[in-house]
Amino acid sequence: MNNEARAKKRVTLADVAKQAGVSQMTASKVMRNTGSISEATRDRVTAAARDLGYVPNRLAGSLSSQNSDIVAVILPSINDTIYGDVVRGINEVLRPHGYMTFIGENQFDTELEEDIIRSVLSLQPAAIILTGGINRSEAAFRMLKNWQCPIVQIWDDSKSGFDGSVSPSHEAGGALVAQHFVDRGFKAPAYIGAELSKDLCAARRFDSFKSKLQAFGVVPFEVTDEALPRRGETGQTLVARLMETRPETDAIYCLNDAIALGALSWLHDNGYDVPNQVAVAGFNGTSLLQVVRTRLTTVDVNRERLGQVAAKAVVSLLNGEDIAEQTVLDTQLVQGNTT
């Protein structure tokens, strides 16, 4: 996206008032939550604001976002250890340029992401780096598109609609493990995962894992649960269900490394020989796992580099330079001692 295209007009209160068919004063009162306004009018103004992607401008026009030293980073959760490295990469690049990063969490929650984006925009950030792979509301997308600062999406490798995107290939993430399972001669592979309706990138890895195996005439067994959280304990629960239902399972691909660790823990506690009886693989290459006795087979994503590339794209955009619309970083399978 070039500079000209970015010089789009910000949605103003006047636009909201016009669409709602009220005076600007009335629209302003609704936005500031003051004065006595009928509920019907209030609803009409709120709907118009949401529809147009209007964001109240706290700075009252006194400073534009070009003067801001803030880059907002929106992540699912800092509990996901993978993002620590991403943010480190971002800061390595942005700090020498004088930018401060602030991090907001969306918890893979559509409504929460919309609220966070509204808050982020009211900070007038110089730029925004946000993770994709979430069910984003139309209103959230519109607010971002109407905004004037550079926006780079990370993690998600589908079309972003923003200035640029930097991600691993989730298709490769699933296919590499499927190929590895076939190469190792596993006959009864399975998949365990949770909240796949929220974590769209994980769902894409799973689809790719299935397709690749099916090309070899193998249909993986799957145990997924939408009600369980995406964390270690869930790996324990899911693998217990899996081994009860399909005791012949000889290889398990897990949604991510945290869930793989939980699965490994349950397998060890229940006397399974890993990898000779059942193998386990994850996704992320979480750094903590490099220093424990169990060396998980995983698909390594160079998370620090991902952060660096995204931040460099932001700096280029702030300098008025063009950037690649999509950068897909290499991912590779790292075999540990669990397959």
Add this chain to the structure above:
Amino acid sequence: MNNEARAKKRVTLADVAKQAGVSQMTASKVMRNTGSISEATRDRVTAAARDLGYVPNRLAGSLSSQNSDIVAVILPSINDTIYGDVVRGINEVLRPHGYMTFIGENQFDTELEEDIIRSVLSLQPAAIILTGGINRSEAAFRMLKNWQCPIVQIWDDSKSGFDGSVSPSHEAGGALVAQHFVDRGFKAPAYIGAELSKDLCAARRFDSFKSKLQAFGVVPFEVTDEALPRRGETGQTLVARLMETRPETDAIYCLNDAIALGALSWLHDNGYDVPNQVAVAGFNGTSLLQVVRTRLTTVDVNRERLGQVAAKAVVSLLNGEDIAEQTVLDTQLVQGNTT
């Protein structure tokens, strides 16, 4: 701190101009980095601003922080997995009240913390939750003290100087492990750590560990390195040095769980029998460790609860209620299979 005390006067540009002995227009030009001003004058104004703890007010007085829905959280690094749980606890309490949290990192760096605090204050947050245990600059402390919003310090159990503090007891963190080592009959205990001149809470745990052992007539051996980062790989490096220098070591207390994991990894790889030949203990109770084969002996800090208590203090302060100046949460030793 009560409401009256919080109604302190914010430092204005006029105060800065007066102290620098220049006109308000000149001070304003320096702050906005415009106009032609001599370097000497510029330095004088900047020094006065820093001295008084002046923060440029981006909102140009249009909205006070009472209208903000932002609570700023300042942490050392989201790479420290412990803070994920703290932030989860904070959000559980604040979100139902309509507050959004934004996270900034200080990397235990004095200058960076000052910059982050300046940025945070310019966002006009409703409240600030910040970690202590860092070498804080006088200027940073003054900016915070001059600010009008509720400020609660977490993690550090020394006097905060802010509205309130919520923390574990780091003295207990060191003493509990020393007592445990004595109870288990270890004769040659040691300590490994890094960056203790920056991580003041870790330094306090180490001091307490030493004092407690010395009360039993035992002097622990120590291997510390100020040049190495506080992470897993450092545990590998330090334990290698330790076992080379003091092969008779039979128990090791580590700065935190991440470093303990690194140490365990090296010990396993080098054929040591843990815990029969050498025992290992950490600090934090990092949740990831509950689901791997190695169950580290550690001092558990209820991090989620810590976040909840800090956030409740913030909500009370925002409602004009008094809070306890200091809350020290219980910590307990959790024995795993490494001691």
